[in-house]
Each structure stands twice: as C-alpha cells, then as structure tokens.
Amino acid sequence: MSDRQAMFAETPLGRRKRRTERVAKYFFGFMAMAMVVPLLLIVGYVVVKGWPCLSWEFLTTNPRGGGIRGGIWPALVGTIYLVGLSLCVSAPIGVLAAVYLNEYAKDNWFTRIVNLAVVNLAGVPSIVHGLFGVGAFVYAMHFGKSIISASLTLAIMTLPVIIASTKEALAAVPMSFREACWNVGATRWQTIRRIVLPNSISGILTGVILQVSRAAGETAPVMLTGVTVYKAVSDNGFFLYTLNEQCMSLSMHLYYIATQASGAPPALPYAIAVVLLAVVLLVNATAITFRVVLRSRKKW
Amino acid sequence: MSDAATKSITTRDLNLWYGKFQALKNINVDIRQGLITGLIGPSGCGKTTLLRCFNRVNERYGNVTTTGEIRVLDRNIYDADVSLVELRKSVGMVFQRPNPMPISVYENVVFGLRIHNRARDLLGTRRKKFYRFAKRLGATAGGGPAGTSRRIDLDEAVEKALTEVGLWKDLKDKLQVKANTLQLEQQQKLCIARLLPLKPEIILMDEPCSALDVEGTRAIEELMFAMKGRYTLVIVTHNMAQARRTSDECIFMLLGELIEHNRTADLFLQPQNPKTAEYIEGRYG
Numbered sequence: 054m055s056d057r058q059a060m061f062a063e064t065p066l067g068r069r070k071r072r073t074e075r076v077a078k079y080f081f082g083f084m085a086m087a088m089v090v091p092l093l094l095i096v097g098y099v100v101v102k103g104w105p106c107l108s109w110e111f112l113t114t115n116p117r118g119g120g121i122r123g124g125i126w127p128a129l130v131g132t133i134y135l136v137g138l139s140l141c142v143s144a145p146i147g148v149l150a151a152v153y154l155n156e157y158a159k160d161n162w163f164t165r166i167v168n169l170a171v172v173n174l175a176g177v178p179s180i181v182h183g184l185f186g187v188g189a190f191v192y193a194m195h196f197g198k199s200i201i202s203a204s205l206t207l208a209i210m211t212l213p214v215i216i217a218s219t220k221e222a223l224a225a226v227p228m229s230f231r232e233a234c235w236n237v238g239a240t241r242w243q244t245i246r247r248i249v250l251p252n253s254i255s256g257i258l259t260g261v262i263l264q265v266s267r268a269a270g271e272t273a274p275v276m277l278t279g280v281t282v283y284k285a286v287s288d289n290g291f292f293l294y295t296l297n298e299q300c301m302s303l304s305m306h307l308y309y310i311a312t313q314a315s316g317a318p319p320a321l322p323y324a325i326a327v328v329l330l331a332v333v334l335l336v337n338a339t340a341i342t343f344r345v346v347l348r349s350r351k352k353w
Numbered sequence: 354m355s356d357a358a359t360k361s362i363t364t365r366d367l368n369l370w371y372g373k374f375q376a377l378k379n380i381n382v383d384i385r386q387g388l389i390t391g392l393i394g395p396s397g398c399g400k401t402t403l404l405r406c407f408n409r410v411n412e413r414y415g416n417v418t419t420t421g422e423i424r425v426l427d428r429n430i431y432d433a434d435v436s437l438v439e440l441r442k443s444v445g446m447v448f449q450r451p452n453p454m455p456i457s458v459y460e461n462v463v464f465g466l467r468i469h470n471r472a473r474d475l476l477g478t479r480r481k482k483f484y485r486f487a488k489r490l491g492a493t494a495g496g497g498p499a500g501t502s503r504r505i506d507l508d509e510a511v512e513k514a515l516t517e518v519g520l521w522k523d524l525k526d527k528l529q530v531k532a533n534t535l536q537l538e539q540q541q542k543l544c545i546a547r548l549l550p551l552k553p554e555i556i557l558m559d560e561p562c563s564a565l566d567v568e569g570t571r572a573i574e575e576l577m578f579a580m581k582g583r584y585t586l587v588i589v590t591h592n593m594a595q596a597r598r599t600s601d602e603c604i605f606m607l608l609g610e611l612i613e614h615n616r617t618a619d620l621f622l623q624p625q626n627p628k629t630a631e632y633i634e635g636r637y638g
Contacts, residue, residue: 159415159416160415160416227452229448229450229452230452230454230455231413232410232446232448232452233448233452233453233454233544233547234454234464234468235410235413235441236408236410236441236445236446236548237441237442237445237464237465237468237547237548237551238437238438238439238440238441238442238465238468238469238551239438239468240438240468243468247464247467247468248454248455252455
C-alpha cells in the first residue's frame with residue numbers, strides 16, 4: 054500500500070529540477086525585458102527632450118545661423134538621397150550575387166573563398182569602408198567629395214550583409230521544391246524565378262531594408278566621402294541636390310550640432326535624433342508591412 | 354533492335370562517384386518497358402543514386418562523376434545533343450516525401466506545361482474568359498479560340514491528369530487550394546499527376562509510400578497498377594513486402610553493386626545469390 058502511495062511522488066531531485074526550471078524561465082524573461090525597457094526608455098527620452106523643437110517648419114526649412122536655428126530640410130533630403138542611391142546599387146548587385154552563390158555556384162575552393170570574404174567584409178568597421186571610398190571613388194574615379202561617392206561607399210558597406218542575408222533567405226527554401234522543379238525539366242533559372250524567389254522574397258526584403266536603416270545611421274563613411282556640415286538645397290528644379298555635389302545628412306548634422314556647434318538650443322540635437330529614428334522606423338515599418346503581405350501568400 | 358524496343362532503360366558499365374566515394378560499381382541493367390521494376394537493398398546501397406542517373410538529375414547534386422553508358426528508350430542520354438530538359442520531361446520522378454510546390458493544385462499540375470511552352474500557346478481560364486468576352490464584343494481574328502488547334506488547354510490538362518491519378522472527384526472544387534494543405538496521400542498523387550501533362554514514358558519513384566499510412570500506400574500501389582503498361586515504372590523501396598506485391602521484376606543492390614536482377618517471384622522464391630537470400634530473409638537490412 055505504501056508502495057502504491059509512493060508511486061509517481063516527486064523525488065528530491067525532481068523538486069530541484071522544477072525549481073531550476075522556474076528560475077531559468079524568470080531569468081530569461083528578465084533578460085528579454087532588460088533588452089526592451091532601455092530601448093523604450095531611450096526612444097521616450099529622446100522624443101520628450103526633442104519635442105519643443107519639432108514642427109513641420111523644422112522639417113521643411115533650411116538651417117540658419119550655422120545650424121543652430123531654422124530647420125533640417127537639407128539634411129533630411131541628403132539622407133534620403135544617400136540611402137536611396139546606395140540601395141539602388143547594393144540591392145540588385147547583392148541579391149543577384151547571392152542568387153548566384155546559393156543556386157548556381159558549385160562548392161569548390163573559389164566559392165568558399167568568396168563566401169568567406171563576404172562574411173568577413175560584413176564585419177569590417179564602417180570607417181574602413183569610408184577610407185576605401187575616399188581612395189576609390191573620391192580620388193581614383195574622380196567623383197570628388199559628392200553624393201555619388203558617399204552613396205557608393207554606403208553601397209559597398211551594405212553589400213556583404215545584403216549578400217549574406219539574401220543567401221540565408223534562399224537557403225531557407227526547402228530543397229524538395231527545387232527537386233520537384235528539376236524533375237519536370239525546369240532549368241535552374243525557371244526554378245529560381247517561379248519557386249525559389251517567390252518563397253524567399255520576404256526574407257530577402259527584410260535583409261535589404263535592415264541595411265537601409267544601417268546606411269541611414271552611418272556617419273563615418275559619408276563624412277569622409279561626401280557629406281558636409283552645411284549645404285542648403287537649391288529651391289529650383291526637380292532635383293534638390295545634384296549627384297556631383299556634397300550634401301548634408303541627418304547623422305552628420307546630429308554629430309555636428311551635438312558636439313561642435315555652440316549656442317544651439319538643448320532640444321535641437323534630440324529633435325534631429327527623433328527625425329533620424331522616425332526615418333528608420335518608417336522604413337522598417339514599410340518592410341514589415343511588405344513581409345506580412347507576402348507571408349500571407351505563402352504556406353508550407 | 355526488337356530486343357532494344359522492349360527495354361526502356363539499359364546501362365552498361367555504369368560507375369558513379371560522389372567526390373572520391375564510389376556509389377555505383379559496374380552496373381549493367383535492362384529495365385523492361387511497361388513493367389514495374391523494384392529496386393531493393395539496404396540503406397546506402399545506391400538505389401536512389403541509380404534512380405537519379407536515369408534522368409541525369411544527379412548532376413544537380415554537386416560533385417558527381419559518371420562513367421559508362423545509359424540508354425533511355427534506346428538513346429544514349431550522355432550524347433552531346435541530348436537536352437536535359439527533354440530527357441526530364443520523359444523521365445519524371447516522385448519522391449519519398451510528397452513535395453508539391455507551394456502553389457495551388459491547379460498550378461502544380463500545369464507547372465510543367467508552363468515551363469515548357471510559351472505563355473501564348475497556353476489556354477488558361479483567364480485567357481478563355483477574355484476570348485469569350487472578345488467574342489461577345491464581336492472581335493473575330495487575332496488568335497481567338499478559332500485557331501486553337503496548336504494551343505494547349507490547361508483546364509483540360511488538369512482534369513485529365515487528376516482523373517488519371519484518381520484525384521479529380523475529390524479536388525475538382527479545390528483546384529485553387531494550396532497543394533501543401535492537402536492530405537499526404539493526395540499530395541503524393543498530385544506529385545504523380547504533375548508529371549503526366551508532359552507525357553512521360555518512364556516514372557521513377559523513390560520510396561513513394563514511406564511517408565504514407567496503410568491506406569495511402571494501398572492507394573498509391575493501386576495507382577501504380579493502373580499506370581503499368583502505359584508507363585515504365587521504377588520503384589525504390591525499403592519495404593520487401595511492397596516490392597513483392599507491386600513489382601514484376603526486382604533488382605537487388607548491395608554496396609553499390611547490382612547483385613541480382615530477376616522476375617520478382619523468382620527473386621523472392623529462388624534467389625540465385627546467397628546475399629540476396631540473406632537480405633530477403635531479413636538477416637541484414
């Protein structure tokens with residue numbers, strides 16, 4: 054009878070395991086919180102501090118008085134130019150290169166070196182990319198310090214990460230889909246175009262868009278290759294900046310106002326930070342919307 | 354020549370290496386037309402590899418070297434002017450795990466037609482609607498259905514293929530459903546149906562029932578019997594009972610070598626090679 058009673062009763066070891074389990078759960082939960090809370094605090098703090106300076110006019114007028122009065126319009130435009138142009142270069146090259154590496158390339162020493170190079174390039178500090186940009190675009194290719202040099206530098210910087218993330222998205226498409234295609238006589242390209250790309254596009258987009266925010270936030274590489282402290286946009290013509298001139302950017306403007314300019318109202322740098330954050334969040338939100346729409350169409 | 358006509362697939366001194374590992378050793382085999390040929394043997398003996406040789410899809414799996422001769426329908430498939438696309442249209446494959454593509458049932462069946470024809474030679478539902486609309490407007494010429502003799506009617510192809518595998522009744526109202534939401538048995542039948550619009554001669558099946566339950570297995574086997582004669586079927590299986598039930602001839606392989614090839618009844622009742630005998634008795638496997 055007592056044996057019956059003891060059956061399925063918890064042993065001391067079991068009790069200890071249960072306690073560990075509970076501790077582990079709360080510990081990991083706490084770590085997740087520890088990541089989210091500072092993020093919200095930072096965003097909240099920046100918004101509150103920058104609030105007095107924010108207005109429609111702040112967004113849409115040229116800066117005055119060495120940047121400490123007026124708005125940030127040219128910096129906003131400059132950032133959009135830089136990011137947009139760099140994306141036009143790095144997204145197609147990166148995605149297509151990744152398709153080649155993942156779908157066509159044979160596994161030999163050469164592709165292994167290329168893959169290794171991609172991974173390592175992704176880890177190179179941005180200032181090094183900036184120096185490369187100075188040498189390659191500003192001097193060797195005679196673009197001078199200009200929007201085009203700075204965008205190309207950003208493109209070079211984001212390219213390896215785009216390749217890596219795209220490759221990952223492609224590799225996530227099950228091999229069995231490719232086999233199915235090959236065995237009805239599809240060429241590699243037909244397989245890619247009809248099955249692989251449609252099923253990986255959301256992952257590819259996410260990778261690309263994440264690089265947009267990274268490019269928007271970078272200061273060092275663009276500072277060396279084409280961004281300046283003050284350059285008002287011309288108010289005539291369709292293009293606010295031409296590609297061969299220098300421009301302002303939000304990140305550089307923030308750096309300048311926060312550290313170099315004297316007499317700026319205390320809210321100004323925070324306001325610039327808010328705009329920069331908003332640009333990045335806007336881009337990310339677009340990406341998420343895209344993803345949700347594309348995800349809803351796929352199922353496996 | 355008359356002998357060759359009854360052979361769908363023949364190989365002579367076929368050797369195959371994955372990198373430095375030799376997976377197939379001097380395979381000489383004649384697979385007869387219109388029959389079901391079973392490939393049996395323990396895991397890793399080269400059954401699947403041999404199967405993949407027959408439509409040269411092996412070459413898509415990386416570092417593969419092949420020597421020797423493979424003739425499919427009396428044509429050396431390593432001839433320079435053999436198109437892999439045409440070869441694979443004639444020699445289709447069905448896999449262990451049903452692998453319908455993540456698109457609708459309809460699109461799965463017409464996938465082959467879509468990739469092998471120009472879009473304007475295909476007559477789909479939408480295009481038909483457009484032609485009806487144009488007709489009502491009074492338009493006559495311009496490639497309307499009047500001159501459709503060369504066009505392939507996709508709806509017809511879908512109905513024909515699904516009927517042939519016995520899915521039409523169940524799926525005719527679900528053609529736009531995503532194929533990978535079907536039951537596994539239906540998925541596997543769909544994978545067979547997907548090959549049919551291309552009018553294949555040979556269908557290679559790599560353990561087509563091992564992911565299915567008893568009912569599904571029976572359904573696929575019945576389908577195989579129904580298809581026998583019109584198609585040459587080659588089936589890899591781990592299930593000895595299935596090989597015995599379904600196949601007309603059986604090939605036993607071991608460690609990359611072909612040990613025995615005989616009529617199924619003979620192979621199971623009077624195996625010529627002691628290794629075959631041991632395997633079918635279940636001494637290893």
